[in-house]
Amino acid sequence: MTSSNKEKTYDLIVIGAGTGGNGVARMAAAEGWNVASVDCLPYGGTCALRGCDPKKMLVAVTEAVDWADNMDGKGFEAQPAVNWPDMIAFKRTFTDAMPPRIEAGLSKAGVTTLHGEARFTGPDSIELNGETLRAKHFHIATGARPMTLKIPGEELLITSTDFLNLPDRPERIAFVGGGFIAMEFAHIAARAGASEVTVLEMMKRPLGNFDPDLVGLLVEATNEMGISLRTEARVLKVERSGEAFLVTFETTAGTEQVSCDLVVHGTGRVPNIDHLNLAAAGVEFGRRGIKVSDYMRTTNSNIFAAGDCADSGPNLTPVSANEGRIAGKNLLAGKDTRAVVYPPIPSVVFTLPQLATVGLSEADATEKGLAFDVHFEKTADWYSSMRVGAKRTAFKVLVEQKTGLILGAHLIGPGAEEQINLFAMAMGAGLTANKIKAMIFAYPSFASDIGSMV
Template sequence: MKSSYDLIVIGGGTGGNGVARMTANAGWSVASIDSEPHGGTCALRGCDPKKMLIAVTEGVEWAENMKGKGLEAQPAVNWPDMTAFKRTFTDSMPPRIEAGLEKAGIDVLHGQARFTGPDTIELNGETLRAKYFHIATGARPMTLNIPGEEYLATSTEFLELPERPNRIAFVGGGFIAMEFAHIAKRSGASEVTVLEMMDRPLGPFDPDLVAMLVEATEELGVDLRTKAKVAKIEKQGDEFLVTVERPDGTETVTCDLVVHGTGRVPNIDRLNLEAAGVEYTRRGIKVNTAMRTSNPAIFAAGDCADSGLNLTPVSAAEGRVAGKNLLAGKDARKVKYPPIPSVVFTLPMVATLGLSEAAARERGLTFDTHFEKTEGWYSSLRVGAKRTAYKVLVERGSGQILGAHLIGPGAEEQINLFAMAMGAGQTANQIKAMIFAYPSYASDIGSMV
């Protein structure tokens, strides 16, 4: 390990690895540090492993939807086999990523980095110096400040469970809680409870489509409780008692596992940013549009920064801007966010892009709302999907797509096509004029605008 570098990247995930490679390829001496194996949350503890579990439970959903339609099957999930399947991806990623970084001439280091000055950090008792730093440490589960918080399992721990508990409670009603609740119930858990303190889960998503997802979730057998604030968690033997405050009184949920699903916050607590002169807020490290912090020699990107949406592709885009500006020696590039879709990978999936109806009204825009339930459409009938719909906002006069909101199979790819169309400035009429392969989920889009 050297004691001095041109660049030290703190964080071995999507927002950091691209910057490390870009600068190393330009001949810089670079080190990449992570307190965990390199790969980041998405590849190792989030998006990718989660979707591998969902892929297995999709088989259960498919068989249920095709019951009485010619498919005779009663599938069941073997939890240990499913997690072993997940590990075929997650176990191989860190060595692949770290070997790739080393091949590029990057020193791969492990440990908790801590700034000791504007150009120095401490790592495992050693002092390292660099001309520049790039921070991409991601996010961590938010602190709830409730009695018994230490009994909460994280999403990482849920993904690593060797066996599936029978009774699981999820604190929160966001992405993590809703997706994992669906996985747990389709995997055979007898009792799955979601405790959301607001009026409904998935606040940023379209309320009409979320209402349909709530129906599907409750039909699945998940006990979804809203206006449910978790007050404390107690452990009695092998059980957990979750005290929940609701408008009509206090309730207790008894379970075998309580999972933290209330959201994540920037993972910057242990960096000692004050020593580096790096300003931050509760939203993360303060950066300008060039991804530069208040210390001109330090950049940041991804979930740890107070920048764009906390999504993996966003962190990659921000990292590219940071890397180009590092190499340019000035703020030559500014991050520009195209329309960014977001998807909840429950079954059915819910996707959103652009403005909601409320946000469009707040901006004083005039628009038409195209909203229809589509369980009678061929693409839904073909796969036995019960709850499918779309809501698309089209600006009057210009024909521009202001927002697209989808629920049902294929939503995760349909929303990407809407993102491409909106990014290219295509109008509703231009989308209608497109000729897609038929029958396909894509071919439905022209009928949605």
């Protein structure tokens, strides 16, 4: 059978122009492969355009409000306020510039950049905008999407992407879910001046993957801000009520309702693979995403996958970049030469105060039968906290008794986002608690507190 004149053939087609895909496209193009990159959205992926980076730009603005609140009565006199449109414009100075910059960089590297929604039509072909494209190899890095809630009125909710682009701040906002997205955005909205912020979490506490003692401190800080954090609250439906919305939710005490001007989907994300028609390509997938081996190869040996769309490591941007690098190396080698190895991976909730974790929780370490000491202390009276007026700061570090190795570290407070990286480095390098204590850090700094935590 001869190919249609409309068919184009590549050595590699990368589906998804975010962190998990762009590196693979560049690696192959650098080796002289004929490579195309496809995305139905502007180039850059979730993190750069719709997630981590723009979110933290908004956090940066609200940090000024938090700083002023903490320094009130300590010599600092000001009444800061957030101008929402100006804050969104500030965020766009980064996000608007990224897609053309990323696409131009790929083009310069020799990658053909294409736009549209790709759909597999066979093990070596996709359909894109009515055209058939063939490739010897594919790499899938389509990321994740908001999970489907399956509740009446779900179409009335906005997504995290929509929230990051709101032209104005509503007065009353309800967040469905109590994970990263909901907690971070709730803090942003409250510090930006929203009069009523409600978080509806169906579990007994928010941020279930984080240390419960430290989450308790964050809950105290959240409540003190005036945010209504409702736990064991399962949303039943969302409906319009004039110009507003009415959210009906079930609690242990019965059915309740909250009226608001905006309802935000913050319950989590799932692999963004429904549109790919993976069955046609012989690529197996499950609830956690595309099934991949330790070499990031799918059940179709010519197709790789990485990042949030795969059933691999944690759904974090640096993880997708690492998985993409491994996939690229095996792809170019023509065989499985590099298995993905996950070092200690830190994770941070960018609320204020920040909440950070790396390694095992107390429950995990206990379940594994490990013998360990728990170093747990609230540190509001430590110099680092007093200096910046931080009220709720603490650490919990797990040290293995036999080896002195750090099994896990959990932090809350200013500086946590960088302290946790140092713990991750120490754990990856196999440093014992005694070796960490023997290190000399610049003082006074947040890092210099680490020796007192182990």
